[in-house]
Amino acid sequence: MLDIPFWKRLLILALVAIGLLYAAPNLFYSRVEQHNDAITAAERNGFETPEEAQARAGWPGWLPSGLVNLGLDLRGGAHLLGEVHVQEVYKARMDGIWPELRDALVAQRETVGAVRRVQAEDGQLAVEIGNADQMAKAVEIARGLATPVTSLTGAGQSDITVSAQGNRLLVRLSDAERAATDDRTVQQALEIIRRRIDEVGTREPTIARQGKDRILIQVPGIGSAEELKQLIGTTAKLTFNPVVGRTADANARPGPGNVLLPSMDEQGVYYIIEDSPVVSGEDLTNAQPSFDQNGQPAVDFRFGPSGAKRFGAYTSANIGQPFAIVLDSQVISAPVIRQAITTGSGQISGAMNVEESTRLAVLLRAGALPAKMTFLEERTIGPELGQDSIDAGRLSSIIATAAVVAYMVASYGLFGVFASVAVVINVILILSVMSMMGATLTLPGIAGIVLTVGTAVDANVIIYERIREELRAGKRIVKAIDDGFSEAMSAIIDANVTSFIAAAVMFFLGSGPVKGFAVTLTIGLITSVFTAIFLTRLLIVFWLEWRKPKQLIL
Known part of the structure; x- marks a missing residue:
């Protein structure tokens, strides 16, 4: 029946109230942001300055303080695309193998003769031995230092290859080990960059691998690309x-x-x-x-x-x-x-100022980059451009919401008002969920919210059209509304499940802006089902209990 138990009514209203509460900090963005930054800085440094205490007191500690983080395109910041010189690691590996190989050959000096390292191509280790006729023995000794490749694609293969040229023993990484080393090097560089950026308290950076040996770095709120390069561009x-x-x-x-x-x-x-x-x-x-x-x-x-x-x-x-x-x-x-x-x-200690000593400490705590990076692309996005994007996104959202509300009210009268209230609350719930998650909002994310506004009323349209059919069939108001909600349920679920699948594919296979769009779209699908089916139904029940209409024109 259309009647909703008291506990269910209370639960629906409580969820709406919690959503409003967690979305509220975004109305006081700067104040809450300063409050959060002061707490983070105090925890990181172990003490609190008077300025930080004042900023912390700017927002009550007992209220939620989660915010929707603004992405690079909304907040401004720095964008870098770096290439990791993975070949440098090959030389380091050869340098690391040399002492062990030297000791193993020296232990057999009576057989192989004198041992001396000589110049070789990058990524190769060349060793001259005194007795060229004992090269087979030297190769055997060197191969005894090999270990299995630690990767799925290189399973069963050795990490080094050993060959001989005259009285020279040549050692290099195998192709399988080079591939595994490349992957480890880029992953290690990615994690170290993330730690370095996290050390200075930046918000929601985007740090992702692109291709074989490149890393995309986007940090909102940082002053310039040059400042970001100084932080991460040193191997330390x-x-x-x-x-x-x-x-x-x-x-x-x-x-x-x-x-x-x-x-x-x-x-x-x-x-x-x-x-x-x-x-x-x-x-x-x-x-x-x-x-x-x-x-x-x-x-x-x-x-x-x-x-x-x-x-x-x-x-x-x-x-x-x-x-x-x-x-x-x-x-x-x-x-x-x-x-x-x-x-x-x-x-x-040495010739350094306070800023340089602080930066060096950050770099050393985060660890050394495994190889040098070259920045192929760098871009600084000013906060003015970000503010323009925010203003454009806000305007588009307002226009879209107003247009949807006008259409629903014109088409369904009072029930259109109920649907419009649900749409507005739906947007608030999206922001509240993103605030609780600490999700990042980008321009594509705003597009996802605008799209959600347009599609959020789809469920209400299906329900209202079913109610119209039941009314035309001569059913009484309460029965027509109850059957309208019941009959429309399967179509609403099917439509949202297919949209959810598409959003999930975009999230897992997409990157950057596509993921931002997928996140807001997914959250919007969930909240729109809640507001369309449960909240709208509750509003209609309240109206029925209050007005007790004898007839309904829809």
């Missing part, structure tokens, strides 16, 4: 290497196993250091900006247990010797080891 590769020597000759030959790197602080000074580091930034567990004993900006760091153990063992065995702190192929400093450093903590 930190290593601690033994020092072999120091020179003023930029063309000095460092010798095998060594590299020549410039000093960051001392103009014209170069250090010859061992290529293999004692520990690296990957061993760090924390890094925080601080000040050194002279009051100059610095960065305090701490190693994990494994790194602390290796660093402690090295410093214990090399007291009185210098070691280099290397950041992105530049020697920050080369202090002399005065005593064993077994605590696992230390400090980086």
Whole structure:
């Protein structure tokens, strides 16, 4: 029957009230946003400034504070498309294999002879052995270092290939391992970029892989593409290497196993250091900006247990010797080891200001990019353009809603008013659900809302037309309305299920703007079914109980 139990009425009204409550913060967007930013900053820093306390007090803490995040096209911000140089990782892998291969060959020196690494193409490791007639033995030793490829496509294959050319042993990554390495490198770069951006408190960035070796980065609210590049464009590769020597000759030959790197602080000074580091930034567990004993900006760091153990063992065995702190192929400093450093903590100081020390700490905490990135496309979208988009979206939504309301009222009279109320509440519910989810609204998302406004009344049109048919068949008002809702239910469900399937396909297979459209469309489908079937029905029941009409013209 058309009668709705009290508990169901209460539940429908409660859901509407909750939707209004969670959508309300969007009416005070700037105030709530400052409130949320102040809380986030205080939690991140461990203390609260007076300005942050004032911003936090600008919105009551007991009220919901979720907002619909504005996308890049609405808020303005920076857009970058970066290419990851995955080939750099091949060289690093060969450098990592060399010490183990060297030790294995040296252990068989009586058989293979003297062992020496020589120049080779990028991504290859070339080793000369003294006894060329024992190359088969050397190849066997090298192949013994191979491990299985850790990927589904490379299952059963080795990670390296070994070949011989005269008295040279050549080692390179196998094709399967290169493919797996490429995938891991891009995924690692993507996650590190995400951590770096999250560290500075930006909202809802879009960070997605595109193609084989490219990453799309869109960050709303950031000042410029150049600022974003400074944050993520540095590899921040930190290593601690033994020092072999120091020179003023930029063309000095460092010798095998060594590299020549410039000093960051001392103009014209170069250090010859061992290529293999004692520990690296990957061993760090924390890094925080601080000040050194002279009051100059610095960065305090701490190693994990494994790194602390290796660093402690090295410093214990090399007291009185210098070691280099290397950041992105530049020697920050080369202090002399005065005593064993077994605590696992230390400090980086040098020519840097407070802003640079803070940025370095962020980069070190997030980790080093596994390879260099080249930015193929960069674009800054100003907030004025974003505001224009918001204004255009708001105007289109208002016009669409007004047109739908006018049509429904003209076609169905009072019942059209009920449907119009449901449409307005439907839009509010969409915003409330997006606020609770922390979803991002983009221009395509606004298009999804506008489309939802146009289609939200479809269910009401089907119901009202069924009611008209029942009235023409001579049924009484209550019976006609009840049967109209019941008979229209299957058609409404079928129509929305097919639309939901299309929206799901767009979400899972689409990217960027297409996903934004799919999210708002999906939410709109769910809320429109609720408002059309349950809320409209409740409004009609209230009207019937109040007016008790004898006849109905629809």
